[in-house]
Amino acid sequence: MGVYPATMPRSDDDPELAVALLDEIAWLPVEHDWSFRADQPEGGFNRYGWGSADQARFDECWDTDVYVLADDLIATSGAMWPWAMPRLALARHPSFAACVLGLAERREVGRRHTYRDRPQSVYELAMMYGSFDHVRLERGPDGWPPAPWLACPVCGARFWAAILSPWMLRQYGPPRFCNRCCVRARNGRSWGDRDAALTGIRRLAAAIEGIPDQQLAAHVSLAGIADDRRDAIIVGLIVAPAPSSAKEQLGATWLRVLQASGLVGEAWRPARGTYCIATDGHPCRSLAERTVDDFLSAHGIAHDPEPRYPGSARRADWGLADGTLIEYAGLLTDDEYSAKIAEKRSIAAASGVGLLVLVPEDLPNLGRALGAWLPPS
Ligand SMILES: [Zn+2]
Numbered sequence: 348m349g350v351y352p353a354t355m356p357r358s359d360d361d362p363e364l365a366v367a368l369l370d371e372i373a374w375l376p377v378e379h380d381w382s383f384r385a386d387q388p389e390g391g392f393n394r395y396g397w398g399s400a401d402q403a404r405f406d407e408c409w410d411t412d413v414y415v416l417a418d419d420l421i422a423t424s425g426a427m428w429p430w431a432m433p434r435l436a437l438a439r440h441p442s443f444a445a446c447v448l449g450l451a452e453r454r455e456v457g458r459r460h461t462y463r464d465r466p467q468s469v470y471e472l473a474m475m476y477g478s479f480d481h482v483r484l485e486r487g488p489d490g491w492p493p494a495p496w497l498a499c500p501v502c503g504a505r506f507w508a509a510i511l512s513p514w515m516l517r518q519y520g521p522p523r524f525c526n527r528c529c530v531r532a533r534n535g536r537s538w539g540d541r542d543a544a545l546t547g548i549r550r551l552a553a554a555i556e557g558i559p560d561q562q563l564a565a566h567v568s569l570a571g572i573a574d575d576r577r578d579a580i581i582v583g584l585i586v587a588p589a590p591s592s593a594k595e596q597l598g599a600t601w602l603r604v605l606q607a608s609g610l611v612g613e614a615w616r617p618a619r620g621t622y623c624i625a626t627d628g629h630p631c632r633s634l635a636e637r638t639v640d641d642f643l644s645a646h647g648i649a650h651d652p653e654p655r656y657p658g659s660a661r662r663a664d665w666g667l668a669d670g671t672l673i674e675y676a677g678l679l680t681d682d683e684y685s686a687k688i689a690e691k692r693s694i695a696a697a698s699g700v701g702l703l704v705l706v707p708e709d710l711p712n713l714g715r716a717l718g719a720w721l722p723p724s
Pocket residue numbers: 499500501502503504524525526527528529
């Protein structure tokens with residue numbers, strides 16, 4: 348049986364949340380078993396024909412550093428870990444990712460895939476099933492635990508973590524919130540009067556300790572944030588109005604919405620997209636950037652926000668004392684994502700500086716990505 352939180356769900360003593368939870372949910376993803384089970388050779392999803400010949404080629408790309416990635420993901424995402432491999436490998440282990448992408452481009456793997464002519468799709472299939480098969484064969488049926496049953500700390504519903512869609516884990520972090528609350532958080536409220544909209548948006552601002560931008564619900568990454576803060580932010584997203592609803596109730600533009608809520612003054616404009624402030628006072632454009640900034644300061648790693656690339660007008664997100672630049676690549680589509688990382692890498696290479704690209708999948712394991720800069724313990 349899974350872990351049960353000892354505390355009551357937040358809806359028990361939160362009337363606004365209790366009312367928001369009664370709203371009809373416009374759509375719910377199909378409740379599918381998305382988990383990869385160590386005791387099931389086929390895995391839990393669709394293998395698209397991935398077989399032993401594919402696996403043999405994939406294994407030629409594998410090295411011991413890939414186990415480190417897999418172990419980190421198993422620790423944070425349990426039986427959902429293979430979903431994060433394609434993106435995490437691209438950021439943390441570029442040579443491995445390039446090797447697998449090469450196989451996909453030359454059609455040396457995934458020949459039975461429905462989308463065999465799309466290297467990006469074959470790459471993802473290979474990263475997920477190749478990694479799954481490799482680790483499962485090596486570690487056996489007890490290699491990692493099955494998806495647990497959990498109690499949602501927001502609404503109290505009991506649910507199986509395997510039904511959480513991959514986007515829910517990417518946005519909200521390790522399994523914790525039920526799929527209904529994830530969808531509620533993603534959508535915001537479409538019902539309620541002007542007062543409910545005002546209260547909701549103020550509560551969201553308080554929970555994120557910043558100014559919600561219009562795309563917050565669509566782009567937020569809560570991985571790497573402490574559980575009680577994650578709970579408060581999910582509640583804020585659930586009670587806050589959907590952007591379209593907020594604009595109907597409070598003002599024609601998002602700026603008017605923020606002004607009507609008293610969150611910003613008449614003269615406010617987001618300075619270079621700053622929506623919240625890190626513990627050390629650095630401006631951040633998102634909660635994820637704040638998670639990274641706070642990690643750096645908590646571990647005594649000196650960092651300079653928004654440094655320029657040498658000889659370029661472009662700016663990175665942070666610069667470290669040894670000259671390394673860090674970029675956080677937030678939630679992007681697969682194509683945008685690889686293109687953006689490739690672009691940043693070539694700018695850095697041309698400028699002769701080291702570049703570290705962080706992705707949402709890194710947020711629960713920043714100690715790994717930033718291990719080289721951590722003081723010896
Ligand atoms: Zn829930």
